[in-house]
Amino acid sequence: MSEIDLTAHPKDSFLQPQLDYQALEPRALKSGFLTGLTWIAAVLAAIPLFSVIYMLLAQGGTRLFGADVVEVLTGLPPAGFEVGGGIGPAIVGTLVMVGIASAISVPLGILAAIYLGVLDATSKLATTARFLAKVLTGFPSILAGVFVYAVIVIHWGYSALAGGIALAVLMLPTVVLAAEEAMAQVPQKMKDAAYGMGCTQTEVIWKVVLPTGLPGILTGVMLAVAGAAGESAPLLFTALFSNYFISELAEPTASLSILIYNFSGMPFENQIELAWTASLVLVLIVLTFNILARLVGRPKV
């Protein structure tokens, strides 16, 4: 048999990989250099988050965790040179409008997702609706405001209802896509077992698909709520702003995000401090829903 000479011509056999390299070889140095750069990029990217959190706690925390916390959370926004005041109407307004938006978009979104995920996933209607839902997720939020302005505000004026509908337009695609994803993951075997017992499609959906997919659906809903709570552009000219607590749905309504926007440019120390406080409250609301989304969506096994 022929003898293979392993030492003779390493360069002739181009198939032979070069398996050893030294730490100071150029390509090893290059690798190390790029690794260093990646670490720097990762650390740099985390800086803004920590800076924002620090500022929120440092600037907004003094009021929120101070002695006059009740006044801050329930008081009316101050005017001009007024001292004190609070962000009560804005907190209530944000919650009311997010509530309206959820009441519209969650049932509608889940029903649409049932069609997209369970009833007929591959039909023309389903593929078109799915694609448009994805297009809607990249839809600039201000255009939701423009749309609602054109449809509702022009005829009936600024109102909490208009603000809620604008937010619903933005929440809908998130709910639909998340719920569809969650329902598509229900094992076919479980559905087949139910069909085999004589269930109609509706019964399979209510008794098998929805309960099994519930954690995923709830995650999507919570994330949509978190997103809507932080939105401001669509509220700018649908809900407008108000200095008082909301008394009916058909009147201009305050929201945390618009309060921050309005107060951020004011030359008064007190207002700017309140803008930071409102930011901290808003971030806490958004984060609460984000964390809830993670908790309910965690696999239970």
Add this chain to the structure above:
Amino acid sequence: MSNLFRAADATSGISGPPSMAEYAADRIFRSIAIASAFIIILLVAYILWEIGQKAMPAVAEYGLGFITGTTWNVSKGEFSVLPEIWGTLYSSLLALLLGGVFGISIAIFLTQDFIHHRMATIFRTVVEMLAAIPSVVYGLWGIYVLIPLLKPLAGWLHDTLGWFPLFGTDLAGPGMAPAALVLAIMILPTVAAISVDAFRRIPYKVKEAAYGMGTTRWEAILKVMLPTASSGILAALVLGFGRALGETMALAMLIGNSNQISMSLFSPANTLASLLASNFPEAGQVEVQALMYAALVLLAITFLVNVAGLAIQQYTVRKFEGKK
């Protein structure tokens, strides 16, 4: 044995054909679900139609001059948005450049075994939290942290490199640089998340094969992983760009709302979205029509960019998972 089978007999079990009532309920429920899916399509069509229709008077009056002119003067009734289109594209491109580099770096950092996977999960949460912070809060942060931080740097750059068009003016307050920086922070999570997804789709074998040939980690990343994930990363960049184009509040607070076209990073500018945000609340009827036209332009730009991004993303999914 036979007793066991008899226990599951049809008469005593819960199995059975649906009753008439169940059939009827099924029909009704399914129709409602189909109608809901229809509503999504109708909603998108209605949005396009409504904004288009409200913009029509302005489209008829200003025509294409709206896109090529540079004045926005309410008292004279002259409206055109070239500076805003320029500002929208310029700020988004700058943000994409920065957010793209960082976003892809982070995707590599998270997926290519740089850190333990538990650490990677924590880090991913940090990046996702960046996305959770509302736009207005970034705006506030930009006004009170970023702009004061940038001012000395901008002043120095303008003094020493003022002949260079990018540093042609001084930063007086709000301007392109802080706006683009905040925008970059805001699109970073989008770019990172979709890129991570693209890297995850690469079968592990591919990486093993590269390492097996004796590549260093970065040779594997640059020569094998990045080219394989390229279409997914492109989708991430395009969708990130789409997000940047439509971002409103942070820009309305940071860009300075000034109607001018300038290459300088430190001069104030304006974008379509922030034009809408700052002018809409106090606009009269004629201006509202012009703003609707501006909204239509923004809608067209973002629609095209998003559809392109989604198409690339779908192509990527098909490439790795076969037809779907």
